[in-house]
Amino acid sequence: xxxxxxxxxxxxxxxxxxxxxxxxxxxxxxxxxxxxxxxxxxxxxxxxxxxxxxxxxxxxxxxxxxxxxxxxxxxxxxxxxxxxxxxxxxxxxxxxxxxxxxxxxxxxxxxxxxxxxxxxxxxxxxxxxxxxxxxxxxxxxxxxxxxxxxxxxxxxxxxxxxxxxxxxxxxxxxxxxxxxxxxxxxxxxxxxxxxxxxxxxxxxxxxxxxxxxxxxxxxxxxxxxxxxxxxxxxxxxxxxxxxxxxxxxxxxxxxxxxxxxxxxxxxxxxxxxxxxxx
Numbered sequence: 001x002x003x004x005x006x007x008x009x010x011x012x013x014x015x016x017x018x019x020x021x022x023x024x025x026x027x028x029x030x031x032x033x034x035x036x037x038x039x040x041x042x043x044x045x046x047x048x049x050x051x052x053x054x055x056x057x058x059x060x061x062x063x064x065x066x067x068x069x070x071x072x073x074x075x076x077x078x079x080x081x082x083x084x085x086x087x088x089x090x091x092x093x094x095x096x097x098x099x100x101x102x103x104x105x106x107x108x109x110x111x112x113x114x115x116x117x118x119x120x121x122x123x124x125x126x127x128x129x130x131x132x133x134x135x136x137x138x139x140x141x142x143x144x145x146x147x148x149x150x151x152x153x154x155x156x157x158x159x160x161x162x163x164x165x166x167x168x169x170x171x172x173x174x175x176x177x178x179x180x181x182x183x184x185x186x187x188x189x190x191x192x193x194x195x196x197x198x199x200x201x202x203x204x205x206x207x208x209x210x211x212x213x214x215x216x217x218x219x220x221x222x223x224x225x226x227x228x229x230x231x232x233x234x235x236x237x238x239x240x241x242x243x244x245x246x247x248x249x250x251x252x253x254x255x256x257x258x259x260x261x262x263x264x265x266x267x268x269x270x271x272x273x274x275x276x277x278x
Contacts, residue, residue: 001072001179005201011200014161015062015151016151016207021209024060024224025209028224033049035211036220036233046216054213054215058210058212061163063208064166066125066204068174068200070122071120073119074191079112081111083110083111125181126140178198206225210222210223210235
């Protein structure tokens with residue numbers, strides 16, 4: 001199996017927020033009670049109110065998700081046997097192109113053939129980049145409704161923009177997952193070619209506002225989606241999300257993978273690695 005990549009298959013795209021800081025904060029002020037979840041709201045004797053909850057900290061960040069389009073195309077040969085019913089009751093053999101076939105008791109002849117086949121499988125996936133539970137439908141909506149409002153980023157932009165939260169699954173992992181999804185067997189006597197082609201591996205960043213709220217000596221985070229204004233309670237600040245990553249040098253792995261795939265053997269310059277560690 002061979003893996004190929006189309007020209008310009010790898011892109012970095014930052015979606016432009018529809019809500020500015022002021023609008024996002026107003027939504028947070030109106031919904032800050034929900035930062036503490038359902039259980040606290042159910043406490044009749046003591047539960048948060050809009051007056052008792054205070055926003056003590058806020059941040060804006062861009063959270064990542066991967067969008068992948070790929071296909072696997074296999075050209076192969078398959079040996080088979082075709083059964084043909086013979087309608088002439090007197091025929092006891094049939095000649096086809098110089099080859100003679102005896103008519104069996106079931107009044108059929110069985111012709112060995114070599115089938116020249118093509119099998120094509122298409123793969124489309126959406127993989128969210130953080131611990132947040134985001135379903136595919138929401139990511140599809142991001143792309144369908146906001147693809148015209150996005151900024152193309154260079155690889156260096158991704159490295160330098162501190163507002164961009166880097167994905168937990170790096171590029172090489174996304175490639176391997178896709179290859180596994182496209183893995184399947186065919187009934188072949190000979191494989192002529194077997195190629196996986198990656199048409200798109202896009203890393204999208206969409207805006208999220210996070211507001212840390214204080215109530216009764218408890219803190220909780222309310223997140224506001226910068227594209228559609230939806231709120232999520234029980235969220236996290238960027239610092240906590242980064243600390244949850246398995247590999248603290250994850251961004252460097254993403255960068256190294258990108259260079260390895262685009263330019264085999266590529267590695268990040270030492271100056272970039274040092275800058276990322278700061």
